[in-house]
Structures are given as structure tokens and as C-alpha cells.
Amino acid sequence: MAEEKNIGLTVKKEENFSEWYQQVIIKSDLADYSCVSGCMIFRPACYSMWEVVQKTVDARFKKMGIQNAYFPLLIPEKLLSKEAEHVEGFSPEVAWVTHAGDSKLDERLAIRPTSETIMYDSYAKWIRSWRDLPLRLNQWNNVVRWEFKHPVALLRTREFLWNEGHTAFATQVAAEAEKEQVLEIYNDFIRDYMALYGVVGRKTEKEKFAGAEYTYAIEHFLPSGKGIQGPDFHHDGQKFAKAFDIKFLDQDGQEQYVWQNTFAITTRMLGVMIGIHGDNKGLVVPPKMAFNKVVIVPIIFGERKDDIIAAADKIREMLSEYEPLLDDREGHTPGWKFNEWELKGIPIRIEIGPKDLDAQQAVVVVRDTGEKNFIKINDLKSALPELMEAMHKRLYDKSKELMESSIIDVDDYDSFKQVIKDKRLVKAYFCGYPECEEHIKTDTGGAGSRCIPSDGENIGEGHTCVRCGNSAKCRPIFGKSY
């Protein structure tokens, strides 16, 4: 009899989200900490989810004409410093290479925290004429930002994986038209694969990307009461073009600077998804994100063992498109196995025992509700898509309800502070000034704007800022952030 180690969670999500999150990530074998502080290991169950992100988003990028490339990991210090706001934003977090073998390098090299500088150095060389535009390149790679805050697997790590799209256009109109395309790709993925609701909106001046004219992002809300940013899109205008001298001859033979965008989705999104969908039994993985969508557990006892395993194996073959696992391990009770697969978040569990075999049926259990469905073996294949779609929809609806019910409209600053204290989000009129936002941060123990959703733009005249009372320019969502 194998050792029945306690594999379950020892804390409830609603009582201590942080501890629950750490446990669920580690105990489900999704990730592990490494001996390098703040750098984590993506174990296969986790990396396979990242592969779904890559494959799906990349296909959409390619369809819209974005091409993949790969630029060096290391960036000379001089190059990183070329755009002032950009270097100011990133240099406190840069990991520096100073030696190679026994030799000291002449110039320090940054491990890329992001690749604008190394890419635009080449863009300046490659772009000569309007014929070379648009140039729309993307990389799927690793970046390092040496966070000094407490690291959390997936959500806050010193190395993470992402896509970074960097595009250059002949006109601002053409560049800005890319925003809707890219945000739609990200939002479709988050909704249709991750079963997550998010609010798309513009970042305030204070929160925008270092070097951008403006930033849009998809914002999420964790059950711990904190906002967290998902994928983002930055319109950089001509800031980098001017810093890196990226010019082209237009059709009239005039020299012009290009207009640029950058955009990204990171492995942090996997953490957001896990944090929102998981429950007190463990991970809940939306079916489209799960590599193994099904686990089959034969209920083996007595002399019919061989027949039952044969039936389970037949089911495994029948459902091969779902990469089913067959758990025929001896030495574990069915109940122990159920717990393990629930912890790991497999969307569908199929049980088959002697009675089921007699009735030529199986018990199909859906991970999020635990509902049991008795389904004829021959109907399994046709029944699964509907069960999985229904699960996906429930998860999405729940995440939408979680976020929407957490956003409270307020008009006065006392209510504002109270809602933040209650670990929810606030929607309020705001003057837009970074100094005012800094005051809000101080007054609330850290709350800032998350984003300005579309209905918080163009608010017209006559509204006043919830804090300073000056004329309001927008109506953002505020909240503490992860």
C-alpha cells in the first residue's frame, strides 16, 4: 500500500487567499520554487497551459500579418539608456552581466527587461522607405525584472515568459488602428480559453508604460480583493522613433519618424486564471486550457478487475482527442485518486466500476460543480463537448459576476476610502493628475487607478474629481493592486 501522504490543501481560499494560492500552485505540481530566489519552475501542467496561450494568440498574430523574430537576450547599458523615461522605469530592476568566463566586460550588459531598445536599434537600420512599413515583429521569449517585493509563483517573479509585439507604421492613424485588433485578440483569448472576464481600459498618466504615449490594458480582480493587470497595449507615438532615429522617406520623398506600438501577454495571466477559478479542492482549469481534459478512474475490486480496466482503456482510446489519463494505479483508494485529480484541476473525471459496467455506463463528474452524470459508454464522446462548454460558461459567468459586483460607484471621498478598505474596487470621477493619484495612494494605503474603462472616457463637462474637487476628466476604476 503506497504512502497516503496528505496532498490536500490545508487552508480555505476565502479565509487566506495568499496561502491558498501558494499551496494550490505547489501541491498541484503546477510550479515549484527554484534555488534562485524569485525565479520559478514551470512544470509540465503549467507549461502546457502557456503553450495554449502561445499557439492560439500566435495564430491570430500571424493572421493579422505580425511575424515572429528573435533578438538578443543581452542589451548594452548605453543602448538601454537611450530613451530617458524608459530607462528610468526599468533600470532599478535590471540584472547586469559584468563578466564572461574570467574576463570583465568592457560594458555592462542588461538581461532584457523588455526589448524596445535592442529591437529599435535594428529598426533604425532596416527601415529606409515607406516600402519597409509597416514592420510588425513579435517575440515569444523570457525577460528578467529583478523585483524586490516578495515573489509569488506566476504572479510576481523575477523571470517570466511573454510575447512582446513591436510594430512601426508610417502614420499615427495606421499605428493606432492596431490597438483594437490586438486588444480583441487578447480579450478573445482570455474569454474563450481562460474563461475570464476582464475590463478593457486606458491607463492613467501615472500608470502608463515607461515610454508610451498611452497604455491600454485588460484588468482583472482577484478574490483577495486586489486588481491585477492582464495583457497590455502601448502606443508609443514617436518617442522611441526620435530616441533611436527610426526614420523613413515617405512617398513624397520627405523624411518622417515612424509611429510605434508595443503589446504583451505574460505568464502572469496563468496565475490570474488559477487564482480566480480555483476552489478549496484545488485547481479548476477551464477545459480549453487543460492538456489532459479527462481522467478515467476504474473502480477496481473483486474478480472483475480485468474487465473494468479493459473498459476504462476502451474509453481512453475513444476519447483520445482529450488526452485522457487512465489512473489504474494500485495501492490508492478511488477516493484518494479523486482528491488528487481534483487538486490538479482535470476538468472531467470518468469513473467506471462493476455496476457501471453492467449498465454499460460511466459516471462523469465535472470539476467545478462536482455534478455526477450517468452516461452510456457509447454516448461519452458526444456528451463531453456540451459538459465542457457548460463548465467554461459557468466559470466565465462567475468571474464576471465577481468583478462586476466588486466595482462600486462612489461620488465622495469617504465612501471611496471605505470601499477600498472593504477590499473592493471603486469607480469615481477623477481629474487625471498624477499628483492627485499619488495623494489617493497615500490616503488609502496603496490604492491606485486600475484603468479607465470605455464608459469612463468622454464624460463631458460638469463632473468633479472625487478627491481634489477640480474638474474631472475621466472615470477610472481604482483599487489596490497585486
Place this chain on the structure above:
Amino acid sequence: MAEEKNIGLTVKKEENFSEWYQQVIIKSDLADYSCVSGCMIFRPACYSMWEVVQKTVDARFKKMGIQNAYFPLLIPEKLLSKEAEHVEGFSPEVAWVTHAGDSKLDERLAIRPTSETIMYDSYAKWIRSWRDLPLRLNQWNNVVRWEFKHPVALLRTREFLWNEGHTAFATQVAAEAEKEQVLEIYNDFIRDYMALYGVVGRKTEKEKFAGAEYTYAIEHFLPSGKGIQGPDFHHDGQKFAKAFDIKFLDQDGQEQYVWQNTFAITTRMLGVMIGIHGDNKGLVVPPKMAFNKVVIVPIIFGERKDDIIAAADKIREMLSEYEPLLDDREGHTPGWKFNEWELKGIPIRIEIGPKDLDAQQAVVVVRDTGEKNFIKINDLKSALPELMEAMHKRLYDKSKELMESSIIDVDDYDSFKQVIKDKRLVKAYFCGYPECEEHIKTDTGGAGSRCIPSDGENIGEGHTCVRCGNSAKCRPIFGKSY
């Protein structure tokens, strides 16, 4: 009229391979040098070829039960030093991170030159019982080895991309059985996608991987007269298991060390492919490696321009599965366009002009031979696969002929040295001792063993080493290496 810059190659492959290679890589927009010495940029045409490697090889890995994971980029110095031969092999080439932001790190961190050490640190934690075996993980990632030799795009760079498979088994038999599987996957890919012939063989003691019991590799031969190593497979025995204390309880409750393998294919293979297939017009890309397999050039003049472009566009749609490019740029002559697409190695060029339109046909030109085929427009789709397969076969046969005709059997040391001087490869009996191989290297100005092909193993008694005259143990291929 656009500037008709000289885009062609200014040197012949057979006259100066190195210069030809550099030009063909840069002028075809495949790659570019970056401002970090020795680190190159994979431009889209190049990266898309790497995506073919990843996609194809990865699917085979997954089918044989290997799972992808991702381990940290940075490795603490102490960890890197745990296996003595391994650290000795890699430390002269390690790029060291010493600072993060303004802080000096307590311990230097290596940018991974390879990930044995960081992975096996976790394997020791994860593997407890025979139930946890085999553990077969793989990563597709970037590594840095600070070569101090002259860098060459793809062939010798300080950062490169690769897969690194790292597997652990309960028995040596199980571990060693993986060798044939992995080498077959690599060799199938090289033959069926890259159209390259290679010799599979074991490395001598001197040339094996730092830390391995033995190494197998696929060896290639560049037209410059140098051998170059392709993908490799290392059986590590229990060396790392003992250094990292990777133990498990077997079915009898006994503690055992695991048996391990590692294997890799790198972006260098793209350089080998380009170096072997390219010609004096530029790149020759085997059809299965090309993202854009077809370019359509309408021959536009006179008043039938619109009709011709419409016909070209119809062909583009008809052949969409080949990601055809349609070159309807004005301001360039057809001849200039032909040169450009030949330089870029597009496998199939389709020309359509007024006379072709009348005959409802197109001219189909295959990149490697330049042969012209007049094919009815409606037959294009069915005709292309055969043309591409024939091109693939020609390239493969040529690469096989190049390598096989370059391997010369010799029995005496004078002939050995002469063949090396003639920039060819030698097959000769050898005692197997690293010291003797060191002498050969000195005597020949750098030639070493490339590998021991299967017919050079188990050679029986009675043969003597070509250099020292002692009893021979094997019959390797020798040559200078890139």
C-alpha cells in the same frame, strides 16, 4: 523608379565559403548582427524555419511521452559547480550576473549555458519512488556560451536557441533505449525537412559531452571542407545522479540512483542547412522549411496590367496553403525581382505575363535547378507537390553525395595528413586514447575525430591505430571542424 541597389552576392561559394556564407545570411534578410558582439538577430524568414524545427520535433517528443517545462535562466554559481567535469567544460564560457539594479548579489548567477544543474536540483526533490520514473522533461529555450572565437551567424554565436531534453530512468537499460528513439527523431527531421544527409555516430572519449558517459551525434560536412556537429544525445549514466543525489526507492524498497540522458538540437542546424544547400544566387531553402513556399511575379506591361494582376491574385488564393507572396511592386523589373526572390531562397517562383494569360498557363521555376515548367493555371495546385518533392530529393541526394565523396578511407598516417590538408574527411583505425587524438590534432593543424559511425564500432581484433600503431578500438571519421 526605386533605387536598384545591388542586392546580389559578390563572391562565389566555391571560392570563399566564409564570405559567401556571411553575405547570403545578411543579404537575404535571414539574420543580422546586433550591437552585442556575437549575438545575432533571427529575422522572420529565419525564425519561421526555427518554428518548423520546434513544431515538428516537439510533436514527436510529445508522442514519445516527453513533456515540456521551463526552468530558470539563471543558475547560482554553487549549483553550476556541483558536477566537476561539467563545470570544467562550461565555466570558461559562462556569462555572469553580479548585480541587480544597484545591488550587488550575494552569489554570482550564471546565465545557463545548459540546464543540467538547475533541473537536476529539482529532480532530486521530485523523484522519490519508482512510481515517479521515468521523468522525461524538455525545454525549448535560449542559452548563452561566451565563445571567444570569431562569431558567425547561426554557426557560432554567444546566444543560441535549442531544445534540451533531460530524462531520468530507473534502469540503465531503459535510459539507453531512449538513444535510438531520439536520434531517429532528429535524423528524420534533418532528412525529411532539412533535406540533409548526416552520419550518426558515437563521439570519442576526447570529444564527448562534459559530464556524459558517452555522446552520440549527427555529423555534417560543410562545402568549406569542415565537419560540423548537428543534434546530439548524451547518456550520463549516474554521474549527475550521484552529484545531485537523485535517488529513488525501487519496487523492493531499495534506494537507487537514477540513470540519465540529455539531448539537443540547436539553431546552428539552420546554418548548416543554409551552408550546404545555398548557391551563388543565394539561399536555397528546402520546401518544407520555407514559410513562403511560393512567390508569384506578374510580368506587367502595357494595357493588360489589371488582367494579369487579377490572374496572379487568383493563383495566390488558389495556392494559399503555401503562403504565397505576390510581388506586384511597381518600379522594379521582373529580372530584379527574380534575383531578389532567388537570393531569399523561395522554392517556387510562378511568373505570369500576357502570353501566359492567353494560354491560361504560368511559368513555374524551381529554385535549385532554375528549370522552367509551363503549367496550366488550373493544374498548378496539383503540380506543385511533385515539383517540391523532387527539389527536396535533389537537395538531399546532393548533400549525401557531398559528404560521402568527402570521406576517404586511409591506412597510413601520411595519407591521413594529406587528406586533411585537402579539406576532406578521413576514416581510419584509431586506438581511442585522448592523448593520441591530441597528437593528431597537433600534427594536422586542428583535425579531430568527428564521430565513430556504426560501421566503425566493433571492428574486431587485428587492426592498428593509424597514428600510434597500438591496437585499434574503433574506426572514426576525422576532420577539421567548424
